[in-house]
Amino acid sequence: MTTDFHPNTKQKIVLLGYSLLWLSVIPFALCHFIYQFIRRKPGYTKTRLSRYGFTLNQNNQKSGLLIHCASVGEVVAIQNLVEQLLRQNTKQRITITTNTTTGADRVKLLFADNVHHTYLPYDFPLFLKLFLNREHPTKVLINEMELWPNLCHQCWLSNIPVFIINGRMSEKSTKTYQKFPSLFVPMFEKITAVCAQDQRDYLNYLTLGVNPDKLTLTNNIKFDLTISDYDLAVSQSIKTNFTLEQRLIIVAGSTHEPEEQVLLNAYLALMEVYPTLLLIIVPRHPQRFAKVYQLLQKQNIETILMSEATSCRPSTQVLLCDQMGKLRSIYALADISFVGGSIADKGGHNALEPAAVGVPILMGNSIYNNPAICHALAGEGALLTVSNAQQIESACKKWLDNPEQKRHAANAGKHVLAHNSGAIRKTLEILSSFHKP
Numbered sequence: 001m002t003t004d005f006h007p008n009t010k011q012k013i014v015l016l017g018y019s020l021l022w023l024s025v026i027p028f029a030l031c032h033f034i035y036q037f038i039r040r041k042p043g044y045t046k047t048r049l050s051r052y053g054f055t056l057n058q059n060n061q062k063s064g065l066l067i068h069c070a071s072v073g074e075v076v077a078i079q080n081l082v083e084q085l086l087r088q089n090t091k092q093r094i095t096i097t098t099n100t101t102t103g104a105d106r107v108k109l110l111f112a113d114n115v116h117h118t119y120l121p122y123d124f125p126l127f128l129k130l131f132l133n134r135e136h137p138t139k140v141l142i143n144e145m146e147l148w149p150n151l152c153h154q155c156w157l158s159n160i161p162v163f164i165i166n167g168r169m170s171e172k173s174t175k176t177y178q179k180f181p182s183l184f185v186p187m188f189e190k191i192t193a194v195c196a197q198d199q200r201d202y203l204n205y206l207t208l209g210v211n212p213d214k215l216t217l218t219n220n221i222k223f224d225l226t227i228s229d230y231d232l233a234v235s236q237s238i239k240t241n242f243t244l245e246q247r248l249i250i251v252a253g254s255t256h257e258p259e260e261q262v263l264l265n266a267y268l269a270l271m272e273v274y275p276t277l278l279l280i281i282v283p284r285h286p287q288r289f290a291k292v293y294q295l296l297q298k299q300n301i302e303t304i305l306m307s308e309a310t311s312c313r314p315s316t317q318v319l320l321c322d323q324m325g326k327l328r329s330i331y332a333l334a335d336i337s338f339v340g341g342s343i344a345d346k347g348g349h350n351a352l353e354p355a356a357v358g359v360p361i362l363m364g365n366s367i368y369n370n371p372a373i374c375h376a377l378a379g380e381g382a383l384l385t386v387s388n389a390q391q392i393e394s395a396c397k398k399w400l401d402n403p404e405q406k407r408h409a410a411n412a413g414k415h416v417l418a419h420n421s422g423a424i425r426k427t428l429e430i431l432s433s434f435h436k437p
Contacts, residue, residue, distance in 0.1 A: 043101030064093030355413030
């Protein structure tokens with residue numbers, strides 16, 4: 001076993017009850033899948049049968065690392081880690097699991113055939129047993145905080161070490177786990193090691209009873225972010241194809257409702273002072289592309305869709321990115337960026353992506369996903385906090401009217417990245433120090 005922990009009778013009963021709850025939900029999930037499959041809804045293909053523990057496409061290769069990422073953001077965050085793992089061992093087999101179709105698409109976009117992708121099964125014992133028997137991983141890496149009691153339990157039974165990498169644990173999540181100690185205390189006992197993002201996460205894992213010997217403060221692997229030559233080439237292609245050379249650009253990335261409208265209100269006020277200003281909007285989820293486009297159309301905003309590949313005219317007000325996988329390249333075009341999920345109460349998305357390309361950053365008050373990153377950027381002057389259209393307008397004017405302040409904010413973001421790098425190296429050291437007997 002990966003730990004000397006032995007669950008007591010109450011803990012076994014609670015885990016059984018949790019599994020029975022899944023048993024009551026799974027028939028509805030299966031019916032929903034069949035319905036969407038018949039309707040040919042995008043993403044609902046036979047590959048999603050792996051959520052039930054089996055697949056029609058058996059992979060003859062077995063054994064290797066299994067890395068679980070909930071969705072797109074988590075996949076992007078581990079890109080550099082995976083690339084380093086592959087460089088260390090070109091024969092290393094890596095399987096990345098996701099819950100979402102968009103996450104699966106991003107795995108294919110970033111890693112092509114260098115890794116294997118499958119969907120993580122629902123957290124039901126039989127499904128997970130079938131899955132682990134097929135994949136037979138040497139180690140399971142859970143990115144950030146996608147924790148499942150039965151996944152950890154089945155790995156424990158199979159003597160498969162489980163690591164939480166880039167571990168995040170907010171106060172809200174800590175309180176949730178504390179409400180069900182008989183379910184979650186055993187889960188944490190079965191985890192081999194936790195690599196915590198920052199001091200907040202480290203302390204919250206301690207609060208949940210994680211053994212200090214299993215816990216390491218590695219810093220956030222997002223700080224090891226690099227922008228690839230490919231991303232920069234795509235950025236230049238967008239600039240040329242959409243005729244953006246003479247435009248001032250605000251990029252609103254990973255937006256949620258109502259952030260598009262808030263940014264639009266600020267933009268309409270700003271364009272009266274800066275007539276060459278263009279707003280590029282990149283919604284977080286592809287299912288919102290059409291909704292955001294309708295929002296713009298209703299207000300008679302002159303909009304071009306990126307999928308149309310039509311050059312922007314001087315009168316074009318908004319370029320709406322309705323394609324996945326281009327956000328880093330689009331940030332590289334920006335004079336000023338807004339990182340979404342921060343006025344909408346979603347915890348804020350990755351502010352290091354615009355920082356890496358030297359772009360000043362605006363965010364709302366909701367930053368609980370990455371507080372240490374946001375505080376570090378704000379402390380150096382790379383990030384300003386805004387909560388409404390008027391504050392966005394004021395912050396943009398400050399930077400657009402003062403090139404030296406804008407340059408300082410841009411350089412500050414790059415400095416924060418350079419000063420805080422090294423989390424991947426520490427994570428790899430922890431992974432290599434544990435060997436399966």
